[in-house]
Amino acid sequence: MKRVSVDIGGTFTDCFVAWGDRHVQAKALTTHQNLALGFNSALEHAGQELGIDVGHLLAEVDSVRYATTLGTNALIERKGPRVGLLVTAGFKSTVPCSRGRGYGVGLSQERQQDIPSAQRPEPLVPIPLIREVRERIDYDGRVFLHLDEDDVRAKIRELVDAGAQAIVVAFTNSVVNNEHELRVREIFNEEYPGHLLGAIPCLLSHLVAGRKGEYARTTSAIMDAFLHAVMYHGLGTLELNLRNTGYTRPMLVNHNSGGMAQLNSTDALQTVHSGPVSGIAASDNLALYSELGNVVATDMGGTSFDIGIVTQGGVKHYDFNPVIDRWQVSIPMVELVTLGAGGGSIASYDRMFETVQIGPESAGSDPGPASYDKGGMQPTVTDADLLLGYLDPDNYADGFITLNPKRARMAIEEDLCDDLDMEVVDVCKLIKRTVDANMANGISTELRTRGYEPREFTMLAYGGNGPLHACGIADVLGVDRVLAPPFSAVFSACGAGSMNQMHIHEMSTWTVLFDANQSRFFGDFDSFNSAVEELEGRGREDLIRQGFDESDVQHRLELDMRYGNQRVQTAVVTDLRRLESRKDVLKLIEQFHTRYGERFGQGSQSPEAGVRINTIRVCSFVEQTAVQFDGVKLNGHAPTVIDPVEQRMVHFVGIDSPVQTPVYDESALEPGTHIPGPAIVTTRATTYLVEPGWSYSAARHGAVWFVRDNA
Known part of the structure; x- marks a missing residue:
């Protein structure tokens, strides 16, 4: 197998290359202005490790697969075209009114209960761009009122004259009889052939979502139209970049349904959250081949913390009416819970509770955390981890980023120390304790609301910051064992290479x-x-x-x-x-x-x-050939003890004074290596933090187990 798979996140672009029996991981900062630049940089790093130039590498691989947060970012930033909507006469207010408590969709429980301050999200389709068309089909698919084609032509002209850059057609009961929606598209093409309007899309709701439920189906089509341009140009740029570097096969795009398809067979809506879903697919694959039983997959990256459940037997949990941003949609999507708790999540002062609040805002990759020294001024989780002594400022992200402790200290002092009346180190401990508790509570809520007990699951900790916070999360959750899977820093990219x-x-x-x-x-x-x-x-x-x-x-x-x-x-x-x-x-x-x-x-x-x-x-x-990592369980053989490469003074939550802590390098990933905590293992891709009361045991393929001492 020779395959390249990529997960383009909000902070880092992760690359995983399977080259025969060799597996290589690489990272680069995400270049939002042109995703191809970050991809090229990550692929060059992988090629250097393999000793192969990029052109030769791309000419040999069987596929290149992308998972991306491009659509998610476009929704957050509201960067999209003006969308016009055609609906059945009498249903003009369906989307603006949403549902009874539609203002609360996508908000936390606390904000949903704050009814006096309730505000609906900024609409993707403003009311002036909604037009009613005379037609009606009943619940059983019978035509009750024939389509008024002259009315359709007039309404399409009105929307185009009003500046609509995409047209959505969402008629009542079109999923049981789609003839009216199909005819509207024909009329649109007759009135405005492609050579007049260029790439303006006309999307039909029954093709985006096939279930009844007018509101969710219409919002699905609207969101698909809103993301169409940014996905078309963003992914199109990536495909052109591949062509220019010698890759001739179709580019494959991962879907949030747990599968993938060629770019020309992918709807924009299917790409939202496809990166984290790829991590769940990798967790499913690892659990199956290593017989781990029930698994809760946790991905702590630079921007967010994602939670997914894989039960024994590989049955995925789907959300058939997921909420994306602030809207409910009607597409089958692997169930995913996302918290604003990544390494780049901004720490701010919560005046109501007089404590620190983590996220949901993130510093991203540009400018990034204050310690990146790229202009970021607000304190983040990464800045706190650096000042607590967990991170090596000269060996972060494979040495491509040099962290600046002075910038991190300045940001925390200016934004938090005075309000909290605490010293810098104590504030950093509070940040870590808070973010670990937030993530543990998210996992506990997700499992217990489904009738599961956390102890019945193996917790996987991956993403760039997963192994760094694994022990802290497990302490709050009450879990005794945590597995950092093979290639944990790019595990979602690895999963992108194993989807069907x-x-x-x-x-x-x-x-x-x-x-x-x-x-x-x-x-x-x-x-x-x-x-x-x-x-x-x-x-x-x-x-x-x-x-x-x-x-x-x-x-x-x-x-x-x-x-x-x-x-x-x-x-x-x-x-x-x-x-x-x-x-x-x-x-x-x-x-x-x-x-x-x-x-x-x-x-x-x-x-x-x-x-x-x-x-x-x-x-x-x-079915596609998957990357298999079997046998990651501990084998029970006598552990191998190695010597540290240095000692460092490190601050831990719950311990007043700094602790002299041994630091190990990449050699600690050798199978059988056992390290008692406290300890730090710094590799090119990530950092493993072994907190007091825990131990570190390396398994095959670079997998690492964190085990509580009294387990």
Whole structure:
């Protein structure tokens, strides 16, 4: 296997190269003005380690895969085109009004409760750019009012004259009958051919999201249109850069669904959070091949802290109505919780509670933390870690960044010391204690709300700052063992290289498997099977278009099911491809019964209310060769003890005086190495902090276990 995979984050661009039996990691600062520059820099570092020039490297690899936060950053900065919206007459206020508590979507629980100060987010489509069109299709797909084509032409002209740079068409019930939306696109192309408007896109909501739910479907299409230009130009620049350096194959882009596809088969909305989702895919792969059981994946990078869950057997947790920024959308996405707790998260004074607050704002990569000495003036978590003695200022990020302790001290003194009435070191300890507690609380909340106990999971700590804060998080969480996986500093990039090429298609349905009122089981197998066949056909076409043989395409059937009219839906993955008899119906009901009990507790099932399918979803994929890191468990052999390369005075939370702490280099990654805490292991890619009461044990492939002394 020869493969390049890249995770472009808010602070660093991570690169992972699989070159036969060799695996190389590299980092560079993200260059937001031109992502290709950061990628080229990281790839050059990897090539130097392999002893290969970039042109030769790209000519030999089988694929280049990207995961990026470009879409996330565009939403945060509100950098996008003016989007015009066409809706069914009478539904003009659907998007502006959102839902009853729509103002609170995407906010913390505390801010949602602050109703007097509630403010809706700045709209992606302002009200003056919304137009109503005379047409109507009922819930069953029957045309109630035919499309008024003259009205459509007039409304399109109005939006273009008003400066719309992208057009979204979102008609009521278009997911059960899409003929009106398709006709509007034809009219748009008739009125404004490509040579007149250039690259102005016309997006149809039923193609972006296939489920019922007008508001979430419309916001999905709006967000896709808003991100279309920045993703097109950003990723297009990356593809042109590859062409200029000798790479001739299609560029692959990771999706937040846990799969990937070629750039020309990727919607902009699918790229949001694709970087952290790649880390969850890598965690899934590692847990499967190393038999780790249940895993909670935690990625602490420069900008954020991301949490994902992988249960034993590789069943991913999906969020089928995720919140992106401040809007609910309707796409299947691997469930992810993001906290503003990265190394670049800004520490500020919380006047209400008279303590320090971490994030959610981040210093990013430019100017970055104050210690980067690039003009950043606000204190960050990285600045605190430096002053506590955890980081080597001359050997940070493989030596490409020299940290300035004086700048870090100045930022903390000016912004925090006077307000808190504390010395610099005590403020730094408070920053570390706070950020560790925030991350631990986030993990605990995510697990316990799903009925899991943290001790039932192996915690993975990765990202550039994961191994640095692993012990502190585990102390608060009450976990005795933490695994820093192989290539932990670029683990999400590693995961980007192990995803399957995949597309997900879904369809809303009203399929009653068991009617409790009439005590009758479902029997219209042909309609159900034809729907599944149609979705499989769409996925098959997607993958054949990208060059795969039909025989390579596999399908997985997933169903959103509920008891009666409950609002709560449960996703069921079934090995049934078709329903052919009542026996199949009973088997499907039993699978739902079991899955519901696992999620909400045995005895909570309510079959007497009836059983219904709301969504049919087909995942079509082609399996790809994955990077495998098996055998990372501790082998129980006699540990190897090595000598430190230096001693350093280090400050730890809970200990008043500084502690003389041994510091080790890259040799500590040799399998079998055992180091009692306190200790620091500084490698080219990251720093491992072994806090008092913990020990460090190196496993295969560069994996490291942190184990509590009394475990």
